[in-house]
Amino acid sequence: MSEPVQMIGGALILLGAIWSIMGAVGVLRFPDVYTRIHAASLTDTGAATLMLFGMGLMGEAGMVTLKLFFVWAFIMLTTPTSANALANAAFGSGHSPRIGNFQIVRGKNGGGSAPDRGARA
Amino acid sequence: MLAGAALGLVAAMGLMIVRAVMGPSHYDRILAANSMGTKTVLFIALIGFLFGRPAFLDVAIVYALINFVATIALMKFFRYQSLSQNLTGQEAADETTEHV
Numbered sequence: 001m002s003e004p005v006q007m008i009g010g011a012l013i014l015l016g017a018i019w020s021i022m023g024a025v026g027v028l029r030f031p032d033v034y035t036r037i038h039a040a041s042l043t044d045t046g047a048a049t050l051m052l053f054g055m056g057l058m059g060e061a062g063m064v065t066l067k068l069f070f071v072w073a074f075i076m077l078t079t080p081t082s083a084n085a086l087a088n089a090a091f092g093s094g095h096s097p098r099i100g101n102f103q104i105v106r107g108k109n110g111g112g113s114a115p116d117r118g119a120r121a
Numbered sequence: 122m123l124a125g126a127a128l129g130l131v132a133a134m135g136l137m138i139v140r141a142v143m144g145p146s147h148y149d150r151i152l153a154a155n156s157m158g159t160k161t162v163l164f165i166a167l168i169g170f171l172f173g174r175p176a177f178l179d180v181a182i183v184y185a186l187i188n189f190v191a192t193i194a195l196m197k198f199f200r201y202q203s204l205s206q207n208l209t210g211q212e213a214a215d216e217t218t219e220h221v
Contacts, residue, residue: 010122013167017129020160024136027156033148036140040156051126051163055170067178071166071185075159078189082155089196090148 005057012054020047033090034097041083048075123171130164147199151192158188 023043030036052072056065134157141153162185169177198204 010126013126014122014129016163017126017133020133020163021129021136023156024133024140024160027140027153028136033146033152036149037152040152044156044159048159048163051167055166058170059175064175064178067175067182068166071162071178071181074182074185074189075162078185079155079159082189082192085193085196086148086152086155089200090146093148093200095146095148 009054009057012057013051016047016050016054019043019050023047032098033095034087037083037087037090041079044079045076048072048079123167127164127167127171130160130167134160134164148196151195151199154195155188155192158184158191162188 020043023039023046026039026043027036030039049072052068052075056068059065059068137153137157137160141150141157144150144153162181165177165184166181169175169181194204197206
């Protein structure tokens with residue numbers, strides 16, 4: 001394996017790690033269950049694609065590439081499915097999404113990040 | 122470069138643990154556990170590359186499958202408060218509980 005391909009693979013892996021940190025910050029900062037599900041699902045699939053593709057460029061072709069493809073296929077199948085099921089379960093249990101102009105008010109209602117049920121829907 | 126990416130993944134997993142601890146509802150916690158499982162899959166594969174042991178990829182495959190099943194099971198448990206119930210809305214456990 002030549003040197004520039006290794007460099008590109010390492011850069012893709014690093015980009016995937018940065019992407020993953022961005023998703024984690026989004027999950028930590030967003031105000032609602034549904035927006036958190038959105039951030040986590042999108043960045044998980046994106047980071048998995050970037051990192052596994054980078055690893056496939058770094059490793060030798062063969063069985064390792066096949067296993068990486070299987071990991072990628074499982075993640076791409078299961079992450080959107082679980083995000084959809086999670087949003088469905090959250091909506092079925094009475095969590096209403098926060099719609100409209102709102103600001104996160106600190107100190108009221110436990111830090112303001114709890115979804116208020118039915119008040120704004 | 123690989124070590125930096127591994128440290129970044131560990132930082133992301135730490136942020137997910139923070140959300141799982143302080144999450145206001147059950148679904149935030151399930152979401153954090155699921156997302157942290159996906160990051161763990163990537164971390165295991167990266168550790169395999171970092172230490173030159175490609176056999177870790179098998180562990181990553183198994184972890185990806187178990188992560189999905191665990192997420193669905195946790196969600197069902199928090200929704201219905203038991204695992205012995207159908208997901209179709211039919212209450213199958215009623216016949217056994219009525220005769221008790």
